[in-house]
Amino acid sequence: MKKLILFVVMLALALVVKPALAKQDGHGVMDPGKGVPLYVVIEVNWDGTGDGDWTVWGPKWDPQVGVGAPLTGCTDCLEMNYDFEFKGKTVQFDEVYVPTVDATPQSHHVVLHDVDGDGTYTGSLSAARYEYQEGYLYLDRIDYEASFDEDGNVTNFRYLEYEHKKLLE
Numbered sequence: 001m002k003k004l005i006l007f008v009v010m011l012a013l014a015l016v017v018k019p020a021l022a023k024q025d026g027h028g029v030m031d032p033g034k035g036v037p038l039y040v041v042i043e044v045n046w047d048g049t050g051d052g053d054w055t056v057w058g059p060k061w062d063p064q065v066g067v068g069a070p071l072t073g074c075t076d077c078l079e080m081n082y083d084f085e086f087k088g089k090t091v092q093f094d095e096v097y098v099p100t101v102d103a104t105p106q107s108h109h110v111v112l113h114d115v116d117g118d119g120t121y122t123g124s125l126s127a128a129r130y131e132y133q134e135g136y137l138y139l140d141r142i143d144y145e146a147s148f149d150e151d152g153n154v155t156n157f158r159y160l161e162y163e164h165k166k167l168l169e
Contacts (some may be wrong), residue, residue, distance in 0.1 A: 036139050039165035041065050044078060048154030052078040065160060086152060089114045091121045095128075095142070101131040103140075112144055120147045128161070132168070139164040 041063040046052030055073035059065045081089050082093045096107040108128060112121035122145050123158070129140035147156040 036137060036164040036166040037061060038063060040071065042161040042163060044157075044159050044161070046080050046154065046157040048157065050057070051076045052080045052157070054078050080157070082154075082157075084146075084148075084152065084154070089117070091146065091148070095125070097129070101129075102131065102133070104131050105129075110144065112146055118123045119149075120145060122146075135166055135168055137166045 034122065039060055041057045043055045043057060043065055044052055045054075053073065053075045054077070056071040057065050057067070058071040059068065060071070073075045081096075090111050092111050094107055095110050097103040108125055110123065110125060112123040114121045122143075124144065125140075125142045127139070128142045129138060131138045140160045140161055142159050143161045145156070146158070147155065149155050
């Protein structure tokens, strides 16, 4: 029954989001031919000790990581609460949006892969967030890269969250 309810919700969401993405009539903020334009990139870095850093890269509508001045950010301010579980050539964990972000869904199960056995795991969430807020459609995707020592301790954890945003009528 739960699967049926989830299927109905996802189908309804697809029917609502697809027309919004396809609309190209010149109203609102758009990127012609691409649907929902990239707004900002959020970069998170953590060396496995203490708290992580985050930086929001712009300029808005044409963000590039590491280019120009960041829009905002902080050092050693992001609590990193991950329970990493190693399974074969994968590491798995749950990613939960911070409480100040009302996202749908609020959390994801992430699976990263170490395809070449070098201890670096990579992967992505292609639809991390889809949300309507204050007249805007938000769509996020996240690219992860994580490295661990031989004891399974994080030595490097980085992700780039690409926030896409479109004004709806």
